[in-house]
Amino acid sequence: MSLSLYQCSVPVYERSLNAFLGVLDKAEEHAKARKFDPANYLTIKLSPDMYPLARQIQSFCDHAKNSSFRLAGQQPPVKEDKETTIAELRERIHATLDMLKSIDPKTMEGGETREIVIPAGASKLKVDGANYLLHFAMPNFYFHLTTAYDILRAGGVGIGKRNFIGAVPGMVRV
Template structure:
């Protein structure tokens, strides 16, 4: 049995976003237990030219919703990138998951061969839907999820690989 484009995308996005939500819950507990200013984590970044934690969550959200949109031809919701608190980030994750749950397998039909054109560094890049998903959308999404994890781990939040994987 072969897997569909829907099967190799939507469940992966939803699971990783749920895991990301769990990481944020542990971050909040860390802030409360250590009496820290939440901004210590929210504005943290691995390097000065990288997005802070808030930006990593926003980019992960965008990567998932835009991939689903491009592959299903469904209009994605618009989020303003104004989140500055843990509850706001949790709300964004929840809204992203809610959108992903509305995208049906039928809407993905034919998406493996569909031409996807995106701008990368100001240049148009063309993919088949399958190449887009496997070589850009999923790696990009997981990069931002992983970077959010790395920021929290670097800042002392007690999380590990099983938290990232959702076990």
């Protein structure tokens, strides 16, 4: 059996997005236990030239959503970056999950050879679907996801690799 483009993308995004919802739960628990507003996390950056937590979350949601719709030959829905609370960011992740659920796996068939056009400032970039997913979309998704995780970890939230990875489909302890 071969893997489809859909199987290699949408369920992977869904697993990671769901795992990050758990990470946000841990961040809120950490803030509550230490008696500070969890919104304090939203402006933390790992480095001055990097996005803060809120923008990292918006970015990994956008990469999951945009790549999935583009690979399905559809225009990605636009989502404004206006979240200012953990609750709103959680809603953004849920909205992204809902959008991913709306994609029919059959629409991605042949997407690996589909020409993908990506806006890049005043210009555009073109690449075939396979290279887009494997060498642009997935690396960007994981970059922003990992950075968001690292911001919270550096902020003292008690999370580890299992929190980042989440539940692996089909994996059982023997």
